[in-house]
Amino acid sequence: MKKSFKLITLAAAAALVVGVAVAPASQAAKIKACLALDTGGVDDHSFNASAWAGAQASTGIASVQYLPATSAADFAPNIKKFVDQKCDLIIGVGFAISGAIVDSANLNPTIKYAVVDDQGYDHGPKGDQYPGKPVANVKGLTFSTDEPSFMAGYAAAGYSKTGKVATYGGAPYPTVTIFMDGFAKGVAYYNKIHKKSVKVLGWDPAKPDAGTFVGDFQNQNKALSISTGFEQQGADVIFPVAGGLGGATAGQSLKGKKSVTIWVDSDGYDLVPQYRSVLLTSVVKGIGESVKSVITDVSTKKYTNASYVGTLKNKGVSLASYHDLAKKVPGQIQNEVRQLGKDIASGKVSVK
Amino acid sequence: MSFELRGITKTFGSLVANDSIDLKVEAGEILAILGENGAGKSTLMNIAYGLLQADSGTILVDGKEISINEPSDALAAGIGMVHQHFMLIPVFTVAENIILGHERTGRAGTLKLEDARAAIKKVSEEFGFDVDPDAIVEELPVGVQQRVEIIKALIYNAKVLILDEPTAVLTPQETDDLLRIMKDLKAKGTAIIFITHKLREVKIAADRISIIRRGKVVGSAQPSASQEELASLMVGREVTLAPDKTAHTIGDVILSVKDIVIKDHTGRDIVSDISFDVCAGEVLAIAGVQGNGQTEVARALINLEDHIVGSMKLDGVEINGFSVHKSLDEGIAFIPESRELDGLISSFSIAENLVLDVHTQAPYAKGISLSPSQIRAEAEKRIIEFDIRTQSVSDPVSSLSGGNKQKVVLARELSRPVKLLIASQPTRGLDVGSIEFVHERILAERDAGRAVLLFSTELDEVMALADRIAVMYRGKILAIVNSDVTRDQLGLLMAGVVSAGAKSA
Amino acid sequence: MNSLRKLGTKLSQVAALPFLSFLLAFFISGILIAVSDSRVLKLAGHPWQMIKMAGTVIGNAYLALFQGSIFDINLTHGHSFFQGFYPLSETIVTATPLILTGLSVALAFQSGLFNIGAQGQFVFGAIGASYIGFHYSLPPVLHLLISLAGGALLASIWGGFVGLLKAKTGAHEVIVTIMMNYIAGYFILWILKTKAFLRPGRIDPMAPEVGTNARLPHLAGADLRIHAGIFVALLAALFVWWLLTRTTMGFKFRSVGANASAAKTAGISIAYVTTATMALCGALAGLGGAVHVLGSEYAMTADIAGSFGFDAITVALLGRAKPVGTVFAALLFGALRTGGRTMQSNTETPLDIVLVIQALIVLFIAAPALVRYVFRIKNLKTSASITSKGWNG
Known part of the structure; x- marks a missing residue:
């Protein structure tokens, strides 16, 4: 025992010696932007990753950092940590964190806040007042994803040989159904222009209760069975609005060779190269762009609490290229979709 | 070949397990090492077999000093050991167990079992072992499993065989068989070291007896010495082997068992149609070879078994279907077969x-x-x-x-406060001193007017304690006899033979 | 005096293995921190400078771990000195539910059962407490007590069912509790979408916040989140200790845990012990869920249970399935979790290193031979018997 205690004391002493170490060097006049992530981790191939990428692209004007969350219980302490760190801008990633961001913003009026995918309104102490009041130092980062989805619906209808296309969501959140709405209306617009009757499976904007949903964003098996179900009903384009679960659909497309997939959130061509041959296109939600934009606002002292809305016009959302499948989409349709994008941006065509 | 241990000393912390022990055994001789539990017998033999290292002392084979650092050294020197707890893999066949550690492989790594089979057959025939090389070990009776261990030692040319408490797990018949085998081996020139604390077996089998007490050899004796003499040497004081059993009056029926059937979980009968009474102030011994349903009857009496059909009345109260707790509360003292487990x-x-x-x-x-x-x-x-x-x-x-x-x-x-004492194998694995104590307590209970139900596989114990003896065989009571029955008659009954000499009581 | 020394010896015996495991885990994690740091790797050509830099990096990381979990002088600037203990408050807030779930697993171990189901029991505790908390309006104190009791009771039924199933059919509790965790996980997803639980105006799964009367009071003002739940947890630990050592029921539990066969022979009903144990385990883990909702979260979400139920197994093992040990182990885990946050934000040492430390501690506890070898100690008291007991049927 004696010898071991010597070892322990030695180790403890060493720990003490190195423990009285230096504080991190202070940064230049850059602002300090801090990201409180949603659960899923920084490498979630989804909105956490996109937001962090946007922040990293701003390192010229800001020093950036993030904290991951393992559950909702981490949100408030993570934000508090950033307050103690004297961050100039705290960005909450994901609508789930919105409540914690608003709570912190009310306590710390000098700090600027932003929240991705929510307007960042105060819903009262019990969180049940809707639509709620805007907060002076919270900026919502939202996206008109129905615009590129509308284009995707048009393209899908133009591509479809069976006259049936499909979409499903992870869970019936507004941030999810907005894609599905746009997609279904885009198909309807195609039918109107071309006097066709392409059908949409899985979603009818008039009957939101009858939509097809996985129930969460993790259940690969359920996503797969939904996808095969759509295929059996004859759909040859499927648009999964369920983050990473899109992989299940694309995998089925690859295996069954009966359908193609439209990827969601970011360009799947770069993100999931194994599915390149079955990705018709992607509906891109520029979370990174929005994060970059709000960091720039704070840096240039132009920050307001008015919500940022990503649109086709400000390139906050977009429809990706057809990449490898470009040859399979008729040139006529490609031109129409391109023009449709311009018309939506200019307000000539309404996606509502 | 002679085998000698000289000045072996082994300490564990402050405990001296072996204190400069000297032993010698010659070819064709059986040396019994007699000692109580904890006297240091097993330590000594583990040193001889290389499982433990002595602090000091030497091991000699044919007068030449050898060093034994692990069991393989011992095997190479011609020393084999059969442990009290068998070193066999239950799901392997006999042949597979025997080649374990000496596997020979043919092409593509396939096992070659033919040689092993042939060798087993040869040894079996030589000593009349009757062991099937392809039987699965766990399906064999304990006595046969032990023979597998012996065959294993013999096949690897053991000239000295150490048997560590070999009869502790055996039935009377199996014990007799083992003693016969030992004599055969001796006749063929094997030296045997026989470790035990059972006096009767020592007297039957041994040529010489060394007695160990508290780590020291305290003396030697000839097999002709009386059991009392041997026991006294072993324990270090005077011992009474046969407890005084005074005649006394027998009272009312305390436990009345009628037509009991016990089924196992598959619905098969383990015990069928058993009936007996035990009276206040009497010891009813239920004798029988292990595994004939006694364990289940004992457990059933305090409702530890499920699926009991029939009537069990304790002092007039039907206790079948009671919880264990309630059964005990009715006035039953229960000494389970395995004190460690139960x-x-x-x-x-x-x-x-x-x-x-x-x-x-x-x-x-x-x-x-x-x-x-x-x-x-x-x-x-x-x-x-x-x-x-x-x-x-x-x-x-x-x-x-x-x-x-x-x-x-x-x-x-x-x-x-109890009415009935159920004692299941109460002296199994105990040394002479403790056996004496347990026997005295059991008889004291009887004399105090309690009913005593004794389950035992030990003939000596049954003979010494019982007022009446019920013999169980294959889940049935074969006969209930008075305690004046002879040892041989009882042995036959336990083997399932109903002889004319045994009269029912 | 003599008895004091005896106590000291006993304490050092019991605590030696966890402490040494702890030390070893920090040592190895330190190496990992150093070799994953670019500043250290850049100095590969200069061994001495590299070691110095590694020392600085490791020192900073662990300093941040301490600052983030116990006390941070920087937080007192412009605030009261008291505010410097904000990290300790966070540590206790995180540890509080963990103590309760840890006790749940520890109690099961004592009865020879392996309760993997603390996660699901936690969920039901949270559901019960949350519903009573937001749906009813009751006077102060009463509302809190009923919410706590409601959560514990619901979870107790959930847990007790496993015990009953084992007692009646022999279904192994490990398998049953694992499956019941899935059921609980999906159940909370579903129930949060029902009208009874859905927050007005929202469609994402989040329950309304519990009423103020149902909340556990803060202990050190509104600035620190530390709440009275820690007393609930400590009382529960005291209760488990008392139950195990001072009651006939606890005696039965320990008997069955140590040797079920002997306990049965002595007339102790295994079915009773199994059912009662699992019901109590459920109540403890459920209390954890209730305290988490009523003390710090207020609004229940689908991932309310986080990993409290699973970390509980590690905590109980680390605490040798003893109440006091479990409390300390939970506090340690709470400190690591909250400290890891500061470590990541101050020094950019990944939060994941905390998981490595946790895993290493458990690894060394489970492999005492390794610790014995490293520190050259004989006779280290081990807890291997606890881990192996869970499967005896």
């Missing part, structure tokens, strides 16, 4: 073990709250009354020797 909780203190079945009763508990001080105080009384040798009642029961453990069980069971 009798004691080894990590619990002695005091806690003494209240295992009465911990909810006053004075050990008030309402839901335990009274540790009362539990300790009562335990202090018990260890004096039952002569339990321990430093403190707070020590874990696992720190006790086998005999003292059994005394803890006895102390617990006999400190309640």
